[in-house]
Amino acid sequence: MSRGKLEKTLGEGKFAVTAEIGPPRGANAEVIRQKAGLLKGCVDAVNVTDNQTAIVRMSSISACAHVVQMGMEPVMQMVTRDRNRIALQSDIMGAYSLGIRNMLCLSGDHQTFGSQPGAMNVFDIDSVHLIHTVKTMRDEGKDMSGYELNVAPRMFIGAAENPFADPFEYRVIRLAKKVAAGVDFIQTQCVYDMVRFKEWMKQARERGLTEKVYILAGVTPLKSARMAKYMASKVAGIMIPEQMIRRMEGAAKETAAAEGIKICLETIQELREIPGLAGIHIMAIEWEEKVAEIVKDAGLYPRP
Amino acid sequence: MIVGEQKPLEEIKAKVDGYSKILILGCGTCVKTCFAGGEDEVAMLALALRLSLKMEGKSIRVEEQTVERQCEDEFIKEAAANIADVKAVVSLACGAGVQMVASRFPQVSLLPGVNTTFIGILEKAGLFTEKCLGCGNCVVDLFGGICPISRCAKKLFHGPCGGSSKGKCEVNADTDCAWQLIVDHAAATGQLDKLAEYVPPKDWRSSQAGGPRKVHREDHEI
Amino acid sequence: MLMENVRRMSGKGGLVRTRKPRITVFHCFTALENTASLEGSDYEIQGIKMPCSSISREGFLLRAFEAGADAVVVLVCPVNSCRYVQGNIRTEKRVSRVKKILDEIGIGGRRLNMYNIVQGDEAAARRIIEQTVAELGEWGLSAAA
Numbered sequence: 001m002s003r004g005k006l007e008k009t010l011g012e013g014k015f016a017v018t019a020e021i022g023p024p025r026g027a028n029a030e031v032i033r034q035k036a037g038l039l040k041g042c043v044d045a046v047n048v049t050d051n052q053t054a055i056v057r058m059s060s061i062s063a064c065a066h067v068v069q070m071g072m073e074p075v076m077q078m079v080t081r082d083r084n085r086i087a088l089q090s091d092i093m094g095a096y097s098l099g100i101r102n103m104l105c106l107s108g109d110h111q112t113f114g115s116q117p118g119a120m121n122v123f124d125i126d127s128v129h130l131i132h133t134v135k136t137m138r139d140e141g142k143d144m145s146g147y148e149l150n151v152a153p154r155m156f157i158g159a160a161e162n163p164f165a166d167p168f169e170y171r172v173i174r175l176a177k178k179v180a181a182g183v184d185f186i187q188t189q190c191v192y193d194m195v196r197f198k199e200w201m202k203q204a205r206e207r208g209l210t211e212k213v214y215i216l217a218g219v220t221p222l223k224s225a226r227m228a229k230y231m232a233s234k235v236a237g238i239m240i241p242e243q244m245i246r247r248m249e250g251a252a253k254e255t256a257a258a259e260g261i262k263i264c265l266e267t268i269q270e271l272r273e274i275p276g277l278a279g280i281h282i283m284a285i286e287w288e289e290k291v292a293e294i295v296k297d298a299g300l301y302p303r304p
Numbered sequence: 305m306i307v308g309e310q311k312p313l314e315e316i317k318a319k320v321d322g323y324s325k326i327l328i329l330g331c332g333t334c335v336k337t338c339f340a341g342g343e344d345e346v347a348m349l350a351l352a353l354r355l356s357l358k359m360e361g362k363s364i365r366v367e368e369q370t371v372e373r374q375c376e377d378e379f380i381k382e383a384a385a386n387i388a389d390v391k392a393v394v395s396l397a398c399g400a401g402v403q404m405v406a407s408r409f410p411q412v413s414l415l416p417g418v419n420t421t422f423i424g425i426l427e428k429a430g431l432f433t434e435k436c437l438g439c440g441n442c443v444v445d446l447f448g449g450i451c452p453i454s455r456c457a458k459k460l461f462h463g464p465c466g467g468s469s470k471g472k473c474e475v476n477a478d479t480d481c482a483w484q485l486i487v488d489h490a491a492a493t494g495q496l497d498k499l500a501e502y503v504p505p506k507d508w509r510s511s512q513a514g515g516p517r518k519v520h521r522e523d524h525e526i
Numbered sequence: 527m528l529m530e531n532v533r534r535m536s537g538k539g540g541l542v543r544t545r546k547p548r549i550t551v552f553h554c555f556t557a558l559e560n561t562a563s564l565e566g567s568d569y570e571i572q573g574i575k576m577p578c579s580s581i582s583r584e585g586f587l588l589r590a591f592e593a594g595a596d597a598v599v600v601l602v603c604p605v606n607s608c609r610y611v612q613g614n615i616r617t618e619k620r621v622s623r624v625k626k627i628l629d630e631i632g633i634g635g636r637r638l639n640m641y642n643i644v645q646g647d648e649a650a651a652r653r654i655i656e657q658t659v660a661e662l663g664e665w666g667l668s669a670a671a
């Protein structure tokens with residue numbers, strides 16, 4: 001069994017870099033190749049989202065298969081909103097057979113936010129159940145019924161955590177639950193509020209969790225003051241400090257994006273100094289072309 | 305109780321279009337309590353239908369009757385005489401009552417006048433909230449008396465999700481995040497560590513997903 | 527003026543049977559003892575006396591229109607003076623509800639109104655009736671009556 005590059009990098013104690021792309025709303029594989037191509041050499045693995053915000057897109061598993069064919073390493077995101085345990089286990093086996101080595105276990109944004117809000121949701125199991133399931137498939141070679149699998153899918157198991165959502169005092173307990181269920185790595189929601197993030201990391205260290213799981217901090221470069229204000233007020237679980245919004249407002253329209261990148265680089269710099277942090281996860285959705293620049297300017301290029 | 309809402313007048317009007325005489329059959333239990341289909345609502349609907357059609361130059365004869373419950377033969381048969389007299393019945397009972405009347409009186413058109421929504425409680429005057437999905441295996445004790453299946457939009461057993469904000473659900477800012485309530489209760493009663501435990505996936509066979517269900521109490525059969 | 531309105535309602539220029547406008551008055555007997563003092567020669571009053579105005583259930587308010595009322599007036603005690611505490615509050619809610627239904631079916635919610643009057647203030651009640659009669663002069667009689 002070959003370990004993926006992400007697992008290997010983290011296992012060797014090196015600071016990891018991942019990024020994220022979203023599949024097209026259609027059957028056009030070229031979109032995947034183009035987006036992933038922009039990240040080649042800059043990341044250890046690239047997340048492929050699973051019908052994110054419940055908008056119907058090409059499936060994550062198939063888009064990941066295209067990424068594998070390009071010689072890059074995907075992280076297959078899997079939500080429990082749309083598929084029951086039968087379909088999820090089935091896709092995990094299929095994914096591994098297609099050369100996919102990493103997956104992220106998520107519950108998923110509610111379907112009422114998406115492009116087909118009248119759809120029935122599933123939520124047969126939640127993200128913690130899914131982590132537990134993949135771990136059992138990997139380490140015991142059994143599915144949820146105890147059946148012995150004909151080749152166990154040896155996935156590197158990830159999950160998400162949000163240090164900025166409520167209730168704050170419970171967030172680290174929830175992280176502990178995911179670790180107990182068997183998660184190998186965590187990617188957090190994008191960090192702007194460094195004070196809160198450092199507090200969360202401190203609590204994670206105090207519980208010994210940073211010894212048991214690799215934590216990658218999410219970063220998203222701001223494109224404009226409008227984007228900053230929108231995210232701060234309309235997107236649940238994102239906190240942006242007032243002075244950061246004012247900084248974006250203070251920049252002229254033509255230079256706002258550059259200011260956003262600057263803030264992003266400063267954030268990465270500060271994150272690298274946090275003890276127990278294993279890497280960063282760059283979410284520059286629909287701005288993938290900036291990832292290479294960010295990775296290089298942050299001194300994280302070339303990838304080990 | 306079972307909570308429902310009366311269908312809009314326009315929808316009911318469309319359903320009774322073409323019938324010269326109908327019976328509006330109310331129910332005196334759950335739908336009366338949530339002001340959807342009790343005696344008062346039957347009277348109002350009858351009047352609204354007659355007046356509305358009169359304004360359009362049409363007419364309709366509307367009989368009114370309300371029985372204690374439409375989910376039991378003992379009460380439904382009180383309506384037999386009125387039902388025999390019409391070709392269509394608008395039942396204001398919940399979906400269960402509507403179907404029972406339909407099966408006992410197959411010769412009439414059974415038209416539902418209420419949208420049945422959920423099993424819930426009267427939170428305060430005028431406010432009914434959903435509490436139970438009828439999953440068939442109650443484990444609310446694991447969650448401090450708050451059911452995550454019916455009250456969490458994602459049925460999470462290890463919530464909250466990343467969208468919980470200021471104690472409210474990401475789906476609806478008016479809805480309390482069930483997991484915030486569960487965590488608060490656990491914290492207040494010194495049981496936060498209990499919430500750190502893994503709860504295995506649910507066996508959904510006891511729910512409607514396992515197929516339409518029945519409860520057969522042979523010890524009460526006569 | 528009322529006769530012209532009745533002819534307009536019928537849509538024809540020929541001779542039309544005229545009638546006086548009919549007003550149904552629901553009142554609690556604390557607000558007003560009876561509707562004798564509200565009688566007039568240009569209109570017909572039907573009084574419905576109740577121990578509390580909240581007895582005026584939606585069905586009864588609607589029924590008044592079916593029974594021939596062109597307008598319905600509900601007289602209640604002032605806010606915070608209901609001897610049953612919440613009676614007039616409940617009445618207000620019911621009246622609101624029925625106004626919406628009357629709008630929906632085309633009769634017009636404006637024909638139903640609730641007024642708070644001080645206990646026994648017959649003069650205020652008369653003014654309300656006169657105002658209602660004047661409004662009916664503008665709106666015409668109810669097509670559903």
